[in-house]
Amino acid sequence: MQGLVKMLNSFYDPQKSGVQYLEDLACAYWNSQVIFTAVELELFTYIGTEQRTLTEISKHYTSDENAMQRFLNTLTILGLLVKYGEYYYNSQLASEYLIKDKEMYQGDSILWRKELYSNWQDLKDTLIHGKRLNYIPDEKEEILKQKTKKYIKAMDCIAKSKAKEIVKHFEGLNLEGNLLDVGAGSGAFSLAFLHEFPSMRPTLFDLSSVIDITKENLEGYQCKISYHQGNILEDWNFKTEKFNVILLSNILHAYSEKEVEHILNQVAKWSDANGMIIIHDFFMEHHSLKAGLSDLNMMVNTYNGKVFEGDWVCKTLRSLGFYDEGLIPLKSDTALIIASRKKELLKEIHREPKQYLMLKLKALGFKNIQLLSSDEVCFTESAEVKCQFGCEHYGLGKCPPNSLPIEKTKKLLKEFKYGLLLEGEPPTKDFQLKIIAAEKEAYQQGFYKAFSLWAGPCSLCHQCKPQSSCPKARPSMEGSGIDVFETVKNLKETLEPVKNKNDYVKYFGLLLLE
Numbered sequence: 335m336q337g338l339v340k341m342l343n344s345f346y347d348p349q350k351s352g353v354q355y356l357e358d359l360a361c362a363y364w365n366s367q368v369i370f371t372a373v374e375l376e377l378f379t380y381i382g383t384e385q386r387t388l389t390e391i392s393k394h395y396t397s398d399e400n401a402m403q404r405f406l407n408t409l410t411i412l413g414l415l416v417k418y419g420e421y422y423y424n425s426q427l428a429s430e431y432l433i434k435d436k437e438m439y440q441g442d443s444i445l446w447r448k449e450l451y452s453n454w455q456d457l458k459d460t461l462i463h464g465k466r467l468n469y470i471p472d473e474k475e476e477i478l479k480q481k482t483k484k485y486i487k488a489m490d491c492i493a494k495s496k497a498k499e500i501v502k503h504f505e506g507l508n509l510e511g512n513l514l515d516v517g518a519g520s521g522a523f524s525l526a527f528l529h530e531f532p533s534m535r536p537t538l539f540d541l542s543s544v545i546d547i548t549k550e551n552l553e554g555y556q557c558k559i560s561y562h563q564g565n566i567l568e569d570w571n572f573k574t575e576k577f578n579v580i581l582l583s584n585i586l587h588a589y590s591e592k593e594v595e596h597i598l599n600q601v602a603k604w605s606d607a608n609g610m611i612i613i614h615d616f617f618m619e620h621h622s623l624k625a626g627l628s629d630l631n632m633m634v635n636t637y638n639g640k641v642f643e644g645d646w647v648c649k650t651l652r653s654l655g656f657y658d659e660g661l662i663p664l665k666s667d668t669a670l671i672i673a674s675r676k677k678e679l680l681k682e683i684h685r686e687p688k689q690y691l692m693l694k695l696k697a698l699g700f701k702n703i704q705l706l707s708s709d710e711v712c713f714t715e716s717a718e719v720k721c722q723f724g725c726e727h728y729g730l731g732k733c734p735p736n737s738l739p740i741e742k743t744k745k746l747l748k749e750f751k752y753g754l755l756l757e758g759e760p761p762t763k764d765f766q767l768k769i770i771a772a773e774k775e776a777y778q779q780g781f782y783k784a785f786s787l788w789a790g791p792c793s794l795c796h797q798c799k800p801q802s803s804c805p806k807a808r809p810s811m812e813g814s815g816i817d818v819f820e821t822v823k824n825l826k827e828t829l830e831p832v833k834n835k836n837d838y839v840k841y842f843g844l845l846l847l848e
């Protein structure tokens with residue numbers, strides 16, 4: 335069994351990442367090129383629900399059979415095709431997302447990623463220059479229109495899957511009234527809200543060149559949707575009353591702090607007193623690697639876009655009189671900020687409590703956090719023996735035998751359904767303080783039974799009465815009979831014995847949750 339959900343900063347692992355990690359970083363674009371080519375060839379659409387032989391596929395593309403066989407082999411290893419005997423099929427993933435005309439088709443978004451690639455090649459010069467270098471002057475109107483169409487289609491692919499995830503947070507609420515979709519793009523978010531809350535009246539606000547295309551695409555919704563053409567960087571001007579819900583999806587990252595402040599000021603001006611603001615975007619605190627790369631993507635591909643800290647956006651909203659409950663992470667790479675002048679309104683929003691807690695704990699500085707089921711924790715009788723024979727701390731502080739005996743730990747874990755495996759690093763005292771802070775945060779978020787086990791002998795105080803209770807001390811995982819190595823290994827993490835003085839040391843703590 336493996337951990338349920340993982341929240342980590344990057345794929346870098348100080349105990350594992352060596353030269354292979356560097357090689358994989360350097361070759362990452364090979365993966366991109368494979369998927370770009372397969373989507374461009376419409377290979378998955380061609381295979382569809384059929385079984386195809388190599389000869390059939392090669393004939394279809396008039397390609398060299400040997401070269402095609404090597405390409406198909408790699409797609410199979412990547413999990414996009416399945417080979418059975420002499421036949422190739424689409425994998426389940428490809429069937430759902432890579433066949434044209436399927437509801438959740440992602441091909442347009444994948445090909446848009448390819449369009450963005452050329453400016454990435456200017457990254458070095460962009461760093462020197464401080465901003466994007468490469469602007470194509472005055473493209474012909476028709477070319478621009480085709481490009482905008484492509485862009486809107488790409489946004490639509492992503493928005494359709496995100497919208498499903500986002501709307502879930504509002505299930506059961508009675509959202510009604512005017513919805514303003516700022517930088518609406520394809521309008522996929524408005525449609526998702528309209529589907530869930532049919533009495534809402536969406537207004538799609540975008541540049542005129544985009545609105546023209548969106549109108550064409552949403553012809554069937556004429557009577558339900560209004561359009562507003564304009565520039566969000568200017569003062570907003572609506573003939574209607576204020577808005578009950580204002581949505582900004584993937585808008586903030588296209589602009590600078592100053593511009594975002596202007597946009598949020600306009601949001602404040604046009605938000606009804608009982609209104610709600612929904613911001614969906616990349617934020618540095620969530621999926622940090624993707625957020626960081628998206629930030630660079632903005633640097634090379636926009637005139638001054640950047641990915642913000644969710645914390646900064648929340649503070650800006652608070653300065654405008656709004657309440658929020660911090661970042662609400664989606665299961666995917668983006669997150670939500672939901673704000674309102676009415677604090678009570680925020681209580682009704684659904685969020686997955688453990689995911690939300692994990693995000694909060696990440697801000698405490700843990701390297702990696704993994705949700706596991708409590709029955710994934712392994713035990714070993716050798717733990718206490720190793721403490722007794724071989725450790726100078728035996729009998730001191732809350733170390734064995736003043737810790738939890740293995741049988742008691744096993745019993746204790748039966749009371750909990752989940753645990754968070756929290757990874758950190760020395761100094762021990764800092765790590766242990768973080769564990770205590772994590773337990774407190776969990777308790778405050780409603781996990782009233784939350785209890786933590788940390789790593790190593792207690793390093794918080796110099797003096798300690800081993801037999802008495804202490805508000806700060808917690809048992810260590812290993813001193814309570816837990817096989818930390820086995821537990822970590824089963825979760826597909828690495829934990830190497832420290833052999834040399836300069837080896838990187840990992841600490842693990844376990845926060846138990848009901």
Ligand SMILES: C[S@@+](CC[C@H](N)C(=O)[O-])C[C@H]1O[C@@H](n2cnc3c(N)ncnc32)[C@H](O)[C@@H]1O
Pocket residue numbers: 489490493516517518519520521522523539540541544564565566567582583584585588
């Ligand atoms: C990344 S797309 C997001 C679209 C949609 N909200 C979504 O999440 O799929 C950004 C949208 O904002 C619009 N936009 C960007 N700058 C704008 C501006 N200055 N005024 C009006 N709309 C703008 C773009 O035309 C585009 O449709």
